Amino acid sequence: MQAVLRTLPLLLGLHAGVLLAKGMGEDEARHLLNRTGFSPDYRAIQQYALLSREEGVDRLLSSVQTRPETEPPAEIVQYTPPSAIKSLSEDAKRDFRRTLRQQGAQLQDWWLGEMLTTRSPLTERLTLLWHNHFTSSLDKVKEPVLIYKQNLLLRQHALGNFGTLLHAVTRDPAMLVYLDNARSKKEQPNENYAREVMELFALGEGHYTEQDIREGARALTGLTLNPDTGEAIFAPKRHDSGEKTLFGQRGRYDPDTFIDRILQQPATAEYVTRRLWREFVSPSPDEREVQRLAQQFRQDQLEMKPLLRRMLLSPAFWDPKNRGTLVKSPVELVVGTLRQFQPHLSGSQALVRAAGGMGQELFNPPNVKGWPGGNDWINTATLQARRQFLDQVFRGRDLPMPAPQMADAPMSKGEMSKGERQTQVLTRALSRIDINGQQWLRQFPDSPTGRQQVQLTLLPLPASGMKDNTEPMNEDWLLQLVLSPAYQLK
Amino acid sequence: MQRRHFLQALSASALLSTLPGTAWARDGKDYRKPLILIELKGGNDGLNTVVPYADPLYARLRPKLALPRDQILQLNGQLGLHPKLQPLMPFWQQQQLAILHNVGYPQPNQSHFRSIEIWDTASDSQSYLPDGWLTRQFSSERVPASYAADAAILGSQTLGPLLGRSRTVVLGSRKLEGGMMEDGMAGQQVSALEHLLKVETDIGTAARGLHYGKVDTEFPKTGFGSDLKRVAQLIAGNSQVAAFRLTLGSFDTHTNQLATQDRLLGELADGLAALSQALQTMGKWNDTLILTYAEFGRRVAENESGGTDHGMANAHFALGGRVKGGFHGEGPRLHDLDNGNLRYQIDFRSVYASVIDRWWNSDSSRVLGQRYSPVAFI
Numbered sequence: 032m033q034a035v036l037r038t039l040p041l042l043l044g045l046h047a048g049v050l051l052a053k054g055m056g057e058d059e060a061r062h063l064l065n066r067t068g069f070s071p072d073y074r075a076i077q078q079y080a081l082l083s084r085e086e087g088v089d090r091l092l093s094s095v096q097t098r099p100e101t102e103p104p105a106e107i108v109q110y111t112p113p114s115a116i117k118s119l120s121e122d123a124k125r126d127f128r129r130t131l132r133q134q135g136a137q138l139q140d141w142w143l144g145e146m147l148t149t150r151s152p153l154t155e156r157l158t159l160l161w162h163n164h165f166t167s168s169l170d171k172v173k174e175p176v177l178i179y180k181q182n183l184l185l186r187q188h189a190l191g192n193f194g195t196l197l198h199a200v201t202r203d204p205a206m207l208v209y210l211d212n213a214r215s216k217k218e219q220p221n222e223n224y225a226r227e228v229m230e231l232f233a234l235g236e237g238h239y240t241e242q243d244i245r246e247g248a249r250a251l252t253g254l255t256l257n258p259d260t261g262e263a264i265f266a267p268k269r270h271d272s273g274e275k276t277l278f279g280q281r282g283r284y285d286p287d288t289f290i291d292r293i294l295q296q297p298a299t300a301e302y303v304t305r306r307l308w309r310e311f312v313s314p315s316p317d318e319r320e321v322q323r324l325a326q327q328f329r330q331d332q333l334e335m336k337p338l339l340r341r342m343l344l345s346p347a348f349w350d351p352k353n354r355g356t357l358v359k360s361p362v363e364l365v366v367g368t369l370r371q372f373q374p375h376l377s378g379s380q381a382l383v384r385a386a387g388g389m390g391q392e393l394f395n396p397p398n399v400k401g402w403p404g405g406n407d408w409i410n411t412a413t414l415q416a417r418r419q420f421l422d423q424v425f426r427g428r429d430l431p432m433p434a435p436q437m438a439d440a441p442m443s444k445g446e447m448s449k450g451e452r453q454t455q456v457l458t459r460a461l462s463r464i465d466i467n468g469q470q471w472l473r474q475f476p477d478s479p480t481g482r483q484q485v486q487l488t489l490l491p492l493p494a495s496g497m498k499d500n501t502e503p504m505n506e507d508w509l510l511q512l513v514l515s516p517a518y519q520l521k
Numbered sequence: 522m523q524r525r526h527f528l529q530a531l532s533a534s535a536l537l538s539t540l541p542g543t544a545w546a547r548d549g550k551d552y553r554k555p556l557i558l559i560e561l562k563g564g565n566d567g568l569n570t571v572v573p574y575a576d577p578l579y580a581r582l583r584p585k586l587a588l589p590r591d592q593i594l595q596l597n598g599q600l601g602l603h604p605k606l607q608p609l610m611p612f613w614q615q616q617q618l619a620i621l622h623n624v625g626y627p628q629p630n631q632s633h634f635r636s637i638e639i640w641d642t643a644s645d646s647q648s649y650l651p652d653g654w655l656t657r658q659f660s661s662e663r664v665p666a667s668y669a670a671d672a673a674i675l676g677s678q679t680l681g682p683l684l685g686r687s688r689t690v691v692l693g694s695r696k697l698e699g700g701m702m703e704d705g706m707a708g709q710q711v712s713a714l715e716h717l718l719k720v721e722t723d724i725g726t727a728a729r730g731l732h733y734g735k736v737d738t739e740f741p742k743t744g745f746g747s748d749l750k751r752v753a754q755l756i757a758g759n760s761q762v763a764a765f766r767l768t769l770g771s772f773d774t775h776t777n778q779l780a781t782q783d784r785l786l787g788e789l790a791d792g793l794a795a796l797s798q799a800l801q802t803m804g805k806w807n808d809t810l811i812l813t814y815a816e817f818g819r820r821v822a823e824n825e826s827g828g829t830d831h832g833m834a835n836a837h838f839a840l841g842g843r844v845k846g847g848f849h850g851e852g853p854r855l856h857d858l859d860n861g862n863l864r865y866q867i868d869f870r871s872v873y874a875s876v877i878d879r880w881w882n883s884d885s886s887r888v889l890g891q892r893y894s895p896v897a898f899i
Contacts, residue, residue: 211775214826222830223775230632241631241860314713358713390678397678398771400634406716410678410691411724414717492714516717 054081061487062354063087063343065521066311068152070367073474073488088343092336094151097187101148103141103179107134110176110261134175136380139393142182143386144378146366157189158182159362160310162394163401165200165232167209169394177205177261178394193303193333194294197233201290202263204256210399213256217271220248227399229293238298239278246275250289300325300333307335307342313353314405320347355491355520358408361389364417364519368424371489372466381460388416388457409519421513423461425468425506468506477504485509490517551881552664552763554808557752557796559789560681561815562770564633566829567836568821568853568863569782570606571620575599578855582822586778586829596620600852605787608794609840616846618838619898623850624872625834625865629817633773633831636816641681643870643889652685654873655764657888658881659687668761669730670723675748677768686711686719690727692751732758738799741791745769749792753799756809772815776826789813793840807842810880810899812872820861833862837872839898849896871896 055063060079064071071079079087116127146155162185172178181203188196200206206224207213215221225247229239239247253270256263265286275284277292284292293299304325308316324345328338342348359367365386369376383393390413396402409417475481482504486494494515502508512518569586572593573579580587593601594610600620602609612618628646630636639646643654652660659671671688674680683689711719734757740750745767752765769789774781793811800806818835836853850866857864875895877885886892 211826211828214776216825219823219825221775221824221826221828226632226831230634236632236635244631356713358717398633398773406711406713407678409713409717409720410674410680411689411720411727412691413678414720415724516714516721519717520713 053083055084055087056080057487067091067156069363070371072371076488084344088340091153092340095190096151096154099145101145104137107138107175107179112259131173135169138175138179139383140378140380142393143383147369147376147378154189158186161185161189163396166396166399166401167205168396172205172208181205190336193335198290201286204261204263207256207263212251212254215252216269217252220252222248225251231400233293233302234296234298235302238296243277246277247289249275250284251286254286300329304328307339311342312348313356317347320345355517357521358405359519359521360404360408361386361391372471381457384457385420385461389413418514423458424464424466425510468509472504472509491520492517554880555762556764556876557809557811558766559813560768561772561813562768563773564815564817564819564831565772566774566782566819570603571836572601573599573853573855574601576855585827586823603786605783606790608790612840613846617842617844618840618846619844619849621837621849621867621872621896622852623834623863623866624837624869626868629833631817631831633816640814640816640869641684643873653682654888655682656685656687658877661887662883664763670727670762672764672766673762674766675751681766688723690723731755731760734758736799738795740795743788745788746792749796753796756805757803774828775830776828778828809841811840813838818863821855821858821863822861834865845898849898867896868893875899
């Protein structure tokens with residue numbers, strides 16, 4: 032009996048395959064595009080529905096670009112050496128810091144704009160994934176140009192070789208600042224990068240010892256930043272060239288050979304596989320599948336494109352049980368909503384701030400572990416922020432806000448805190464976006480079939496608590512759909 | 522203890538507590554005395570907080586970081602406080618500030634993320650528990666349903682000791698930037714949809730029960746100061762919440778520690794002094810317990826970047842009208858280090874046991890899986 036149950040889904044799958052010739056159908060097309068991009072529109076779903084799973088996945092993977100489509104504002108890409116700032120007056124220094132903050136905000140706008148307009152959403156999803164994996168923050172690094180260059184680097188290797196990526200990240204100027212290796216010298220090495228590269232970037236906890244951290248930190252000494260150019264350099268005088276013991280083996284490790292040793296550990300391939308699984312498949316990786324995929328990943332010398340291809344074509348990815356199990360990140364919610372309903376929009380501080388209010392401010396993750404994602408995206412504060420955002424961009428017609436106001440202390444008379452002023456400015460900016468739901472609905476027939484198509488486009492699961500299927504297909508109905516819990520999921 | 526045994530012990534006690542008429546089926550009245558937990562995120566350097574200034578090893582191991590002796594606020598002939606903690610001195614003199622020395626746990630883990638998870642779940646170094654220690658307390662002895670929430674979180678998006686299925690509200694909106702931590706082991710056990718529906722319910726309950734009262738005390742104009750003010754306002758409004766968790770940071774001072782710690786300890790002390798004043802005005806100071814905690818302390822010796830790397834045991838504070846002030850435990854032993862780190866003397870679970878057993882008159886062994894002797898600061 033058990034054997035029958037196990038083969039049943041397989042048989043059903045074959046059956047459906049025969050019926051639909053070779054096309055994956057609209058449901059699977061939406062799943063594929065939703066998981067690898069930002070809320071696909073109905074036309075894209077229809078196009079992919081005609082392709083087989085394999086053709087769809089291959090088309091997506093071949094679309095991944097290594098450079099952004101839009102250019103950032105010119106002032107972002109200029110580097111100012113600290114020596115040029117030292118001689119400034121206090122006032123001029125303050126101005127300079129303000130300029131840096133403005134550039135940081137422009138940089139956030141730029142990336143959000145790229146996500147809103149790109150022809151390859153998967154490129155942005157992967158870049159966001161690596162930004163969250165190899166985190167750095169504007170808060171600590173301060174120089175937007177370094178963060179910008181890190182973004183270019185993550186993008187360039189987004190679906191390339193993981194080893195190349197890890198080596199490049201180790202020498203990345205923003206990372207050298209963010210995890211303090213720029214300050215590390217042989218006399219007393221700084222352990223920050225050595226620890227995090229093993230714990231968070233490659234191996235995961237339990238696959239190294241405190242001794243490996245201390246010795247790894249010694250191996251990394253000398254890797255620093257040239258303050259005049261803002262580029263990474265290796266300074267042999269600062270490097271500890273003595274023998275070290277890493278993972279039980281002695282050697283005169285330097286930054287490159289240290290990273291190579293990490294890459295050789297089987298744990299690295301498994302760690303990266305789990306990371307991609309949680310991004311694209313489900314919150315809880317299937318360990319047997321992880322082992323299988325990781326082994327092939329190692330045979331492929333840590334090339335990520337074949338890994339992602341296998342993962343997206345694995346039965347687990349298509350398993351209906353895994354639909355709607357992942358929470359959209361704030362950036363996915365914001366970008367996805369606007370790409371779906373309001374094409375041709377570029378970046379704006381209001382949108383960057385909106386995602387920030389839901390817990391994800393671009394280029395400012397909370398700490399080196401990045402945003403944890405999953406169910407942790409949703410708490411009482413962020414869920415309200417999400418629903419307020421959706422309500423505001425759909426409002427136009429003065430629909431009431433259902434969520435109660437509980438988080439804010441009452442305003443004292445005549446005074447408003449900075450936070451409250453910011454919220455008010457944001458509210459105004461967002462309500463100006465004013466999505467025209469009525470017009471959007473016109474691409475679907477006003478019929479039960481049309482209603483189904485709308486739900487299939489927007490939701491990975493049936494909307495709970497919806498009234499019967501005879502309601503008019505108008506903006507009220509649409510707002511109910513986007514405010515349903517299922518809209519928060521992918 | 523193995524995880525399995527631990528969980529068995531827990532579920533057995535959870536079962537008992539649901540039987541009517543058992544001794545511990547209380548009405549939760551003791552939760553009217555709130556606990557305020559303050560996470561010094563990133564691992565505050567306890568040695569420059571409670572300073573062993575008379576030990577010559579202190580200055581020797583920290584040629585750049587050792588605080589000048591004449592600036593240290595002397596508590597006795599051996600130990601003193603960081604100068605920015607001046608606002609806490611009146612509490613010390615009134616015996617309302619307890620200093621807990623060398624708090625930690627066996628086989629310490631020096632990863633921020635794993636170590637704070639150990640603190641939050643009150644687990645052993647080698648075991649993994651899905652729920653925060655307060656979540657377990659609140660499910661073994663329930664907070665009355667009439668309460669607005671089990672706990673409120675300010676200044677952070679992470680649930681920390683409230684991980685799991687507690688009725689916790691996260692009060693956002695102070696700053697627009699958010700940020701979440703922890704990989705939410707507990708969050709993985711329920712489906713995303715279930716989680717969403719539960720949070721919706723929590724919003725509704727809290728919206729009915731949270732009230733902000735009027736507070737005249739001036740609080741520091743910092744993020745942490747405004748979080749403390751909101752706590753004071755909620756208490757003034759008689760909002761029923763059993764615990765508050767606030768976060769101050771980041772204390773992860775690998776470089777340039779002096780300036781960063783100065784600023785943060787100043788924020789801490791100024792904020793706590795204001796909170797105390799506000800609560801005294803309301804007559805609630807005797808019914809409030811404030812505790813600091815962090816994932817670890819920092820290495821004894823400074824590094825070359827004017828900072829300190831991840832260490833082990835750490836000094837912590839308990840503050841409140843009924844706290845038994847003074848030192849608890851023996852001060853830092855700089856001549857007896859474990860790989861350059863302070864050894865722990867007080868298990869952090871003993872601190873939790875003090876809160877559960879003596880502050881809430883509950884039973885900590887059901888939450889902690891075994892009996893830890895309370896520290897006598899309550």
